[in-house]
Amino acid sequence: MPTVILVRHGRSTANTDGVLAGWSPGVALDDTGRAQATALAARLAALPLAAVVSSPLQRCQETVGPLLATRPELPLHTDDRVGECHYGDWTGRKIRELAEEPLWATVQRHPSAAVFPGAEGESLRAMQARAVDAVRDWNARIEAEHGADALYLLCSHGDVIKALVADALGTHLDLFQRINADPCSVTVVRYTPHRPFLLRLGDTGDLTALIPPPPAEGAADSAPGGGSADAARSKGRLDPGDAVVGGSTGTS
Secondary structure (H helix, E strand, O other): OOEEEEEEOOOEHHHHHOEOOOOOOOOOEOHHHHHHHHHHHHHOOOOOEEEEEEOOOHHHHHHHHHHHHHOOOOOEEEOHHHOOOOEHHHOOOEHHHHOOOHHHHHHHHOHHHOEOOOOOEOEHHHHHHHHHHHHHHHHHHHHHHHOOOOEEEEEEOHHHHHHHHHHHHOOOHHHHHHOOOOOOOEEEEEEOOOOEEEEEEEEOOOOHHHOOOOOOOOOOOOOOOOOOHHHHHHOOOOOOOOOOOOOOOOOO
């Protein structure tokens, strides 16, 4: 199954002002965020991306803009399911004010019970569920169109990415606040038929190690002494990405 490169949008004007933006319109990248987006395009230049999926919100669309400008062949798909959590009546308020609200402690310590107030408020459980469904759907679509080794990029928001990582790790949503995703950082999850593998978390460095290796000649041959993980995979005894003794996936 494909590998998804999760990118949090670059630093926004709301980040700078300490405001919970949510789905507020007109929240753009600030100068730092625009520089981060330009640098992201360069970091991803060597990767054979199959597609870009993005939240509809302006700060995400601006984050993938430089990448799409340099690689016009990449299709852009916008998916509301990877948009920001709907924070309801908290939307647009200062973080320092929200930290005084009784619900704040629930969001921090028992997030699976948190439901944001107001008619437009969403629970964090519902946010995680829609985002996980979106990734599963895109995994199937990308694999059908581009093969099991495909890479694709998904640009979203901090809480969404943290929730996706918690799902990939088999971690309860109540622990997702222990995960961090800085603006314009890269988190990478490789999905396999039986389990996901977290390859990068909050990465801001070189990404060329994610380039899929070419098929090895003779990969199905048995090696003296028992054979390699690649050979076992080719014969159906290991899933793609299965860990082998010693901690290696056998694909690096």
